[in-house]
Amino acid sequence: MSRSIGDSIAHGLKSSRSWYPHIKKMLWLHKPASKRPQILPRILATLLSFHIITQKTSPVKNLNRQSVNFITPPKTAYFSLLTMALPPSPNSQSTMHKTTLAILAAYEHQSIDEIMSFRTPDCIHTVLPCKSYPFTHPIPHPLISALIFPINTETP
Amino acid sequence: MSNTAYRTFFAATIPKIWNFRIKIADVIESPQSRKVVVLASSTADSKAGIGTYGQEYVLIFEFDESGEKITKMVEWVDSVRAKEQAALLFG
Secondary structure, eight states: OOOOOOHHHHHHHHGGGGGGHHHHHHHHTTOGGGGSSHHHHHHHHHHHHHHHOOSSSSSTTTTOOSSSOOOSSHHHHHHHHHHHSSOOOOTTTHHHHHHHHHHHHHHHHTTHHHHTTTTEEEEEEEEEOOOOOOOTOOOOOHIIIIIIIHHHHHHH | OHHHHHHHHHHHHGGGGGEEEEEEEEEEETTTTTEEEEEEEEEEEETTTEEEEEEEEEEEEEEOTTTTSEEEEEEOHHHHHHHHHHHHHHH
């Protein structure tokens, strides 16, 4: 049985936090990145992002179209879209990848000096909340703006 | 936050939690824009007990040309949980 994208999202959102496994399966996130279809998921991700952002037909009862008080789902949803839209990491042994793991390890060590050693002197750290993220904001989520769109334009 | 501000902020939190562990759910690299995005969650112990601290994150790291230092970091957190944790740690 196949569902439309809208129906699928609605089905997932009805059960609040339990929607993520559903969208994860729909977007092949349960498969290794190297085994995911490349073209169709990107189209799906784009459609989904516009669907979520515009919310023309809200699947959520009593949706406030100016601001949706979801707590965790938005970032998880956008991260799902990111994961689908971006190609698999070309080199997991890259310097950036190694540095990222080293930074996270520094956090585990709870060593402020170690953490700061990975930052340039003018590094800026911004902490953003996920609660009350306005789904209907006219500008796409910064994650999508920063990553999906530029890379998609380079996709054949 | 500048480095100085972040150091002050983080130094106040460190003594409040221990056995801090991070579980990485996914890592995405974008070499073109020198960015790495990480979906992760954390757990830690606090004065309230074992495993009483925890958070979920989307972290965006922007790197310099060497890839060895970050020039910018954006940290998305569950703000409701953060509020609860702040009350737990500092209340």
